[in-house]
Amino acid sequence: MIKARNVSVSIGRKRIVSGADLEAPAGTLVAIVGPNGSGKTTFLRALSADLAYEGEIGINGHDLAGLKPYQLAGMRAVLPQATALSFPFTVREVVGLGLSGGRSGALAGEQQHLPERALARVDLDGFAGRFYQELSGGEQQRVQLARVLCQVWAPVLEGRPRYLFLDEPVSSLDIKHQLVIMRIARDFAARGGGVIAILHDLNLAAMFADRIVVMHRGRVAATGTPQDVLSDGLMSRVFECELRVCVPPEAGLPYVLPHAASL
Amino acid sequence: MPVGVHEQGGAGDRSSRARLALVVLSVLLAATVVASLGYGASDASIWGVVADLAARARGGEAAMSLRDQVIVYDIRLPRTILGLLIGAALAVSGAVMQGLFRNPLADPGLVGVSAGASLGAVSVIVLGGSTLAPLVAVFGLYALPAAAFAGGLVVTLSLYRISTRSGRTSVATMLLAGIALGALAMAFTGVLIFMADDRQLRDLTFWTLGSLAGATWAKIAAAGPVIVLALAATPFVARGLNALALGEATAHHIGVPVQRLKNVSIVGVAAAVGASVAVSGGIGFVGIVVPHLLRLLIGPDNRYLLPASALLGASLLLAADAVSRTIVAPAELPIGIVTAAVGAPFFLWILLRRRGLLDL
Numbered sequence: 001m002i003k004a005r006n007v008s009v010s011i012g013r014k015r016i017v018s019g020a021d022l023e024a025p026a027g028t029l030v031a032i033v034g035p036n037g038s039g040k041t042t043f044l045r046a047l048s049a050d051l052a053y054e055g056e057i058g059i060n061g062h063d064l065a066g067l068k069p070y071q072l073a074g075m076r077a078v079l080p081q082a083t084a085l086s087f088p089f090t091v092r093e094v095v096g097l098g099l100s101g102g103r104s105g106a107l108a109g110e111q112q113h114l115p116e117r118a119l120a121r122v123d124l125d126g127f128a129g130r131f132y133q134e135l136s137g138g139e140q141q142r143v144q145l146a147r148v149l150c151q152v153w154a155p156v157l158e159g160r161p162r163y164l165f166l167d168e169p170v171s172s173l174d175i176k177h178q179l180v181i182m183r184i185a186r187d188f189a190a191r192g193g194g195v196i197a198i199l200h201d202l203n204l205a206a207m208f209a210d211r212i213v214v215m216h217r218g219r220v221a222a223t224g225t226p227q228d229v230l231s232d233g234l235m236s237r238v239f240e241c242e243l244r245v246c247v248p249p250e251a252g253l254p255y256v257l258p259h260a261a262s263l
Numbered sequence: 264m265p266v267g268v269h270e271q272g273g274a275g276d277r278s279s280r281a282r283l284a285l286v287v288l289s290v291l292l293a294a295t296v297v298a299s300l301g302y303g304a305s306d307a308s309i310w311g312v313v314a315d316l317a318a319r320a321r322g323g324e325a326a327m328s329l330r331d332q333v334i335v336y337d338i339r340l341p342r343t344i345l346g347l348l349i350g351a352a353l354a355v356s357g358a359v360m361q362g363l364f365r366n367p368l369a370d371p372g373l374v375g376v377s378a379g380a381s382l383g384a385v386s387v388i389v390l391g392g393s394t395l396a397p398l399v400a401v402f403g404l405y406a407l408p409a410a411a412f413a414g415g416l417v418v419t420l421s422l423y424r425i426s427t428r429s430g431r432t433s434v435a436t437m438l439l440a441g442i443a444l445g446a447l448a449m450a451f452t453g454v455l456i457f458m459a460d461d462r463q464l465r466d467l468t469f470w471t472l473g474s475l476a477g478a479t480w481a482k483i484a485a486a487g488p489v490i491v492l493a494l495a496a497t498p499f500v501a502r503g504l505n506a507l508a509l510g511e512a513t514a515h516h517i518g519v520p521v522q523r524l525k526n527v528s529i530v531g532v533a534a535a536v537g538a539s540v541a542v543s544g545g546i547g548f549v550g551i552v553v554p555h556l557l558r559l560l561i562g563p564d565n566r567y568l569l570p571a572s573a574l575l576g577a578s579l580l581l582a583a584d585a586v587s588r589t590i591v592a593p594a595e596l597p598i599g600i601v602t603a604a605v606g607a608p609f610f611l612w613i614l615l616r617r618r619g620l621l622d623l
Contacts, residue, residue: 050512073518086365086508087563092275097506097517116273129274151517 001025002047002076002163002194007055009039009046016042019055020220022196022213026161029185029195031205034215035239040198041081041167043215047196048078048165060161074155076163077148081171083140085132091143092128095119098150114153118146123180137172145169145181149188156193164188166197170204182208202256206230214238230254281567284560288574292347295578299343300335302585311335342478345486346584347577349475349543352490352535354576355497357550358557358568360419362504363528364426364437367555367613371536372547374441375418378448380533380540382455383414388466389455404485412489412537418444419529473546473599475584482542489538493531494573500528501565508563546599548606549576555613 002024009017017039024030032040046053049064049072057064059075067075077098085094095115119128122142127135132143145166152162166185170178178201185195186208199205205212206226214222214229216238222229227247235243235256242259301309311327312335318326325332353371360369360376371377387410391399399406421444426437456467503524506514515521539546553576554568561567580598583605587598 045512048512048516050515069515069520070518073516076516078513078516080510080513083509083513087362087367087558089505089508089563090275090277092273093277093562093564094509096276097509112273126274128276 001058001060001161002196003056003058004043004047005056007043007046007053007057009042009051009053011042011051016218017046017053018218020215020218021223022047022220024163024194024196024211026163026194027189027192028210029189029197029208030211030213031209032196032198032213032215033200033202033205034221038215038238039218040215044078044165044167044196044198048076059163073151074162075152076165077151078165079144079148079167079169081167082137083144088131088133090128091119091124091130091132091135092116094132094143095128095146095150098147114150115146118149118153119143121149121184122146123177138174138177141169141172142177142181145184149184152193153188156188156191159192161192161194163194163196166195168198168200171200178204202230202235206254206256226254230256277562277564278567281561281564281571284557285567285571285574288571288578292574292578295581296343296347299346299581299585300339302589338478341480341483342475342584343581344483345478345542346475346581348483348487348490349539349546350549350577350580351494351573352539352576353546353549353580354553354572355494355569356532356535356539358554358565358572359497359500359504359528359532360550361554362500362507362565363423363525363532365508365510366437367558368438368551368610370548370551371415371532372545372550373610374422374437375443375445375448376415376422376441376532376536377540377545377547378445378452379418380411380415380537381545382448382452383410383412383537384408384541385452385455385467386410386414389459389463404481408485408489408538408541410537411541412534414448415537415540416530416533418448419533423525423529472597473544473602474587474595474597475543475580476588476595476597478542486538486542489534493535493538496527496531497569497573498566500524500531501569504528504565505563544597544599546580546602548602548610549580551613552606552609553579555609 002022004020004022007017007020008015020039020043022030022043032043034040042051045051047057049067059067059072092115095118099114116128119125122145124139124142124146127139127143132140135143148164152164156162164185169185170181173181182204185197189195189210209226211224212226212229213220214234221238222234230245232243232245235245243256244259245254245256247254297313298309301312311331315326315335318324327335357370360371361367363369384407387395387399387407391406398410402409422437422440425440426433456464459467503514503519506517506519507521507524509517511521514524554572557568557571557575561571580602583601584598587596587601590596
C-alpha cells in the first residue's frame with residue numbers, strides 16, 4: 001500500500017502540490033490525470049522520494065523518509081518520462097541495471113534470464129544486442145519499462161507487494177504499444193503489485209485504471225473510480241475546455257471527447 | 264554502424280569479453296613491467312633482469328653485476344613502479360570523472376583538476392620554507408601530495424557545482440568551466456613561479472611538462488599509498504557509476520546512494536590526481552585515451568572498465584616512458600610531451616567522431 005496524506009511540495013518558493021492525498025493498495029492501478037502544470041509529476045517525484053515534502057508518505061507501512069535508497073529500490077521502481085543515456089550500453093546492459101542497481105553481488109541463476117523475459121514482455125524480442133542510443137524514442141521507453149519491471153517483478157511473483165510508478169509511460173508510443181504497456185501495468189496489478197501512472201489520455205485511464213486521481217492547480221480535485229470521476233462538469237472545469245463524457249452501453253466504460261460545439 | 268553485440272553469454276552481454284580483456288591486459292602489463300626494467304640507455308638487458316629475478320626467486324645469488332643491480336633496482340625499479348601507479352591513477356581518474364560527469368570528454372588534465380593540483384604542489388615548493396612552513400612541519404613527506412590533493416579537490420568540486428544543474432551535466436559548460444578554472448590555477452601558479460628562486464625554479468620546470476625522471480623510493484612512499492587507496496575504492500563506485508549513466512534521479516530509483524557516490528568519486532579523483540601531480544607533474548591525456556579505447560573494446564560497464572583502465576593506463580604510461588627516455592638518448596624527453604603528442608590528436612579524433620556532443 002502506498003499512502004500519501006496531506007502532502008505538499010514546494011520548489012524554490014513556489015508551492016507546486018498542496019495537501020494531496022492518495023491511496024494505492026497492492027493489486028490496483030491508480031491513474032493520476034490533470035492538465036499540464038497541475039503538479040502530477042511533482043507529486044509522483046515526492047512519492048518516489050526525489051523531492052523534499054511536507055506531510056506523510058508511507059510505503060508498505062514504512063515511512064518513506066526513513067528508508068535508504070537501496071531499501072526503496074526493493075519496494076518500488078520508477079519509470080521517468082524519458083531517459084537519456086550517456087554511454088553506449090547495449091539494451092541488455094540497460095535492462096540489467098534494474099537488477100544490479102547500486103548493490104554488489106552476482107546475479108542468482110534465475111535472475112540471469114529476467115532481462116530477456118522482460119524484453120519479450122515489452123515486445124522487444126531480439127533487441128538485447130542493440131545499442132540503446134540507436135533506438136527510437138518509443139523503443140527506448142519500452143527498454144526502460146523492461147528495466148523497471150526487472151527491478152520489482154520477481155518479488156511480486158512471490159506474493160510480496162511492490163510498486164511501479166509510471167510517469168506518462170505511453171506518451172511516446174504508437175497505439176499498439178500504448179495498449180501493450182498498459183496491459184503490462186494492468187497485469188502487474190492483477191498479480192498483486194501496485195501501479196501509479198500519470199496518464200494524459202483520459203480514455204486509457206478509463207480503460208485501465210481502478211481509481212483515478214484528478215489533479216488541478218496542485219490539489220487533488222477528485223478521487224474515485226473512472227465512472228465516478230469522469231463527468232462532463234468535473235472534466236470541463238479541470239481541463240478548462242468543454243468536454244463530454246460518453247458511456248456507450250456495449251463498452252460499459254466512459255470515454256471523453258471534446259464537445260462538438262467547442263471545435 | 265555497428266548493428267549490435269552478440270556473444271555467447273546472450274545477446275548484448277559483453278561481460279565474458281570484458282573478463283577476457285582483463286586477463287590479456289594483465290599479461291600485457293606484466294610484460295611491460297619486465298620490459299621497462301630491462302630497457303634503457305644502459306645495457307642491463309631484459310634477459311639479464313629475468314635471469315636475475317629467477318635466480319633471486321630460487322633464493323640464489325644475484326645474476327647481475329653490481330652496477331646493473333643499482334641501475335635496475337635503484338633507478339629503473341622505482342621509476343617503473345611510479346609509472347605503473349601514476350598510469351593507473353590517471354586512467355582510472357579519467358574513467359571515474361567521465362562516469363560522474365556523464366560524458367566521455369572529462370579528463371583531469373583537460374578540465375583543470377591537474378592544474379589545481381599543480382597549484383597546490385607549487386605552493387608547497389615555493390612557500391614551503393616560509394608561509395607554508397607549518398603545513399610542511401605537520402605533513403612532512405606528505406605535504407606535497409596533500410597540497411596537490413587539496414588543489415585538485417577544490418577544482419573538481421567547483422567544476423561539479425558549476426556544470427551540473429538538477430542532476431544534468433552540460434558538456435559545454437563543463438569543458439569551458441574547466442578551461443577557466445585551469446587558467447585561474449595556472450595564473451596563481453605563475454605568480455608563485457615569479458616569486459621562486461633559482462633552485463626552486465629547477466624543481467618547478469618539470470611541472471609544466473610532467474616527467475617520471477625524478478622517481479625515487481621516497482616519492483613512491485609519498486604518493487603510492489594515496490593512489491593505492493583511491494584505486495581500492497573503485498570497485499565500490501563501479502555499479503553506482505553505471506546507474507548514473509541513466510541520470511541521477513534514475514540512479515537513486517535503482518537504489519544508488521547518489522550523494523555518497525559523488526562524494527567518494529570526487530574525493531577519489533582529487534586524491535589520485537593530486538598524488539600523481541605531486542610526484543610527476545601534469546601528464547596529460549592518459550585519462551581520456553585509455554577509457555575511450557577500452558569502451559570501444561569492452562563497452563562502458565564500469566565494473567570492467569575501471570580495472571581495465573588501471574591495467575592499460577599503467578602499461579601505456581610505462582611504454583610512453585620507455586619512448587621518452589630512449590628517443591633522444593642519452594638525453595630524455597619529458598613524458599608529458601610524449602603523452603600529449605599521442606593524446607591530443609586522439610582527443611581531436613573523438614571530437615570529430617562525436618561532433619554533435621557539444622551542441623548541448
